[in-house]
Amino acid sequence: MKLDRQLLPRGWIAPAALLSAIGIGLQQISMPYVWAHGGVTDSATLMHLHTGLGLAIAMLFRDIRILVTYFLVLFCGWVVRAYVDNSTFDQIWPGIVDVLIIIVWSRFCAKLMGWPRDEGHRRIERADLPRFAFIGLMLFPLGVVFSGIMRAWVTVPEELFAGGLQVIFARFFGVLIVTVPLIGFVTEFNVREPYRLRVKRSPHRRALWLLLMLGLLVLAYFVLSNVDRKSTANGAALITDFRYAVAGVLAWVFLYLRPRLAFALLSVAMILICKLASMGIPQPIDPVALANLASISFEALILQIGLLFVFVYHRDVVTQARRLSTQAHVDPVSQLPNLVAFRDVAKLMQKRGEPLEIGYMFIDSSEEWTAGFGIDLQARVQREIAQQLSNFCEPFIAGTGQFVLMPRAEGLTERSWVRVIRRIESLTVDIDGQLVRLSPYLGVAVVKDDSVLALNSALLVASQLAFDARRRYEVRPLYDSSSEPLAGAARTRLQSVGEALANIRSRRIELWFQEIVPAGVRAHDGRRYGEILCRLRSADGELMQPTSFIEPLEAAGRGAELDLSVWRSLVSVLSENHDVASRLRLSVNLGGASLASASFLRDFERVLDAMPVPADSICLEITETAAISGLDEARAVLERVRARGCRIAIDDFGSGVQNFSRLRDLPVDVLKLDGSYVRNVVGNPKDQALVRAAVQLAQAFNAETVAEYVETEEAAQCLREIGVDWFQGHLFAEARPLNDVLEELRRYR
Incomplete structure (x- = not known):
């Protein structure tokens, strides 16, 4: 005893x-x-x-x-x-x-x-x-x-x-x-x-x-x-x-x-x-x-x-x-201290008058730990990460693959923060028999005073910096140079996400259509070809442009919800206009988060079953980065969709770093050239050479090419000479509501 x-x-x-x-x-x-x-x-x-x-x-x-x-x-x-x-x-x-x-x-x-x-x-x-x-x-x-x-x-x-x-x-x-x-x-x-x-x-x-x-x-x-x-x-x-x-x-x-x-x-x-x-x-x-x-x-x-x-x-x-x-201070999955525990420790340090600098670490693709292998693997990986972080600071879990880092009393230098990232980058995790390296992104912010508002602002800024580092693929820590603008930007982003989700769930979605015109090189079947664009209508009637909600939604992990709502709205609109809907050939975007979501794919297949137009009238646009980052999963999904008769387009082609070598692994019908090359195709020989190489590659794979952001006649002529099949841009057609296009087809059939 x-x-x-x-x-x-x-x-x-x-x-x-x-x-x-x-x-x-x-x-x-x-x-x-x-x-x-x-x-x-x-x-x-x-x-x-x-x-x-x-x-x-x-x-x-x-x-x-x-x-x-x-x-x-x-x-x-x-x-x-x-x-x-x-x-x-x-x-x-x-x-x-x-x-x-x-x-x-x-x-x-x-x-x-x-x-x-x-x-x-x-x-x-x-x-x-x-x-x-x-x-x-x-x-x-x-x-x-x-x-x-x-x-x-x-x-x-x-x-x-x-x-x-x-x-x-x-x-x-x-x-x-x-x-x-x-x-x-x-x-x-x-x-x-x-x-x-x-x-x-x-x-x-x-x-x-x-x-x-x-x-x-x-x-x-x-x-x-x-x-x-x-x-x-x-x-x-x-x-x-x-x-x-x-x-x-x-x-x-x-x-x-x-x-x-x-x-x-x-x-x-x-x-x-x-x-x-x-x-x-x-x-x-x-x-x-x-x-x-x-x-x-x-x-x-x-x-x-x-x-x-x-x-x-x-x-x-x-x-x-x-x-x-104690339970409220511990994450139930990993049994690591959570944000509640962080706030208590931070308040204690603030009362002592100690300077407080906090870090926010985000591990890329961490959501796949749960989606692919369950919470047991998630808990094990997070505990391993926390054990490594504890050599430098006190880690607190903020979500799947997200940690708040609090230096000990002596604090951390800039070199020490870099060492934190390097330590996690060197960590190998055994995932289903395969050793996988992690990709951490880190933001660091300073708590200005001993108020709760200052602590919350610093936490928000640090998290925003971490996600900014991920978007920019920044392998070094991002530091808070001006916390107030960053905090304001983060709050604006959160507000945009909340407002966008409210509009999506209230079904205030409007579908717009931007026509894609033939360049005259290839013959086409006569159907009007265009890309479906999404707009949201706020509760007060204001129209929200894509730039204000798409990126924040994707950063918040809500891109799949937006995609599914767009596809469901498209089925509804086409069903109401089934008499003229078959005269359209539509290209619709699908995000990387949607490709990685098993629940989305189940719902998406039901949406395709309900589509009132022939399958070859539908083209799925996926970004090159999304397709390459999850190549095996993307290929399996795209092959199933293509087997239904739908077409596959790679959007923003040329923006990635592994384009040509991995294109052969994907089922592709259309390559949409990245607009950054198209804009300067006339005056920049390098951009022109890249566009020419992409067209030749598409021809080798028997795929069509679409040039986005065609704004001038000179650019159109240059692209036509190179061999581009389709043009999309304000030079040829502005985006307008899909219902207006359908009504126009009804009048002139």
Whole structure:
């Protein structure tokens, strides 16, 4: 038992010897009074502290040898005293029976109360309180009845009755003073703070209270010990007069002092009650005095059990509150400290006036840990990352693959922040048998002052910097150079995301159409070809342009929701205009987040099933970066869609870094040339060479080419000479509502 090793030596012999020595010492402590009733006059004591210790031993120790040794040593000491007093064998032999009975009875009562217990369950619970009251304080003292039966052969009835009552009261007070307080003291020994949600550490004030209370208790005992018994009308009256004050003081002790100190003071208070009770016993004793003694004993029992209930209930409430608080400070998946814990630590550092700089790390593609392999892998990877980060700072988890980093008191230099990134970049994670390196992005911001607003702003800025680093593929930390503009930009971005999502979910989506015209090089089937563009209409009727919501939605991981809403709206519009919808050839965007989302793909296939136009009228536009970053998954998805008859277009072709070498791995029908090359194709020979190479590559793969952002006739002529198949740009057609195009087709069919 871990706790016993702190209080007692190991093994059973040394604890038995030590406890036996304590028991012999307790035998010498008495609360004497004279029993004079019915012709029997005898010196008695109102408490058997050694018996209370014996019951506590039976409750705390599983090894029966300790209990047996304890009572046998006490019995030997009693025999020595009896021999010195010239007692006869007829007076001694019942003691042998007594010691056997008390050993068995102590163990039996301990078992009835559910003790001894395993290490993890050794504490006083609410269910123990009635057992302590009825078994420990009532049934256990009545064990003297068995001894009385054996003594009936050698003891006259009057002496037997008197001795039995004396022992019952003495054992009761022994349990009251020693057993229950000692059980509480031992089981709560490791608790070094009071059971309070917030413990204010003021040792000098606490020591003053402790000295004051001990002084009052010692003074009270000294006064009561020297009061002339005859001048005290009734010790029971003192207990009655001050019982509420005693209960209140002891309740305060249990609520505001350490448990082991509270239980020690409880034992002292029970000794005082026992002393007052002994003072109230008249000579000779009469039935009224016996009734008063029984009444005092019962009130002491109620007081102790009531205090135990207050302690246990308060302890359980505080423990549960602490447990809930701990759970609120820990991420349930990875069991790492979360943002709640970060804020508490940060507030503490702010109160100390320490300069506070925080980092925000984002691990790219971290959402795939859960999407592909479940939360077990997510938790393992995040714990490995946190372990590496803990070498430099305190990591707090902010989401899947996102960490808030708080430097320790000495802070981190710019070189140290770089080392943080390098450490995570060098970390390899085993994902389904493959070693994968991580791609971290880091933003660093300074908390300007000790306000909550400054902390929140710094956190927002650091997170924005981390996501900006990801968008810019910045492998070094981004630092806060102007936190207020960045914080304002981050809030604007968050506001844009919220407003866009509200419009999407309210179905305030408008589909626009920008026509793509033939360059005249290839023949076409006569259908009007164009790209579907998305606009959102706010609640007040204002039209939101794509630049204000597409990038923030994608950064917030909501791109798939936008894509699905656009496709569903397209099905609805085409279904309402099915008579002319087949005269269109439509190109519709699909983001990288959508390709990686299994739930989106399931819904998307249902959308394609409901499409009221032929499959070859639909062309899926995906960005080159999205296609290449998840090549295997993208190829599988695109092949399924292409098998339905739909066409596949690579948007912004030329913006990536692995274009030509990986194009052969994707099913492609159309290459849409990146506008940054098209704009300068006339005056920039390098751009012209890249466009020419892309056209030749498309021809080799039997794919069509579309040039975006064609703004001038010179550019159109140059592209026509190079061999581009289709043009898209303001030179040929402005974007306009899809419904207007459908209505125009209806008028001129």
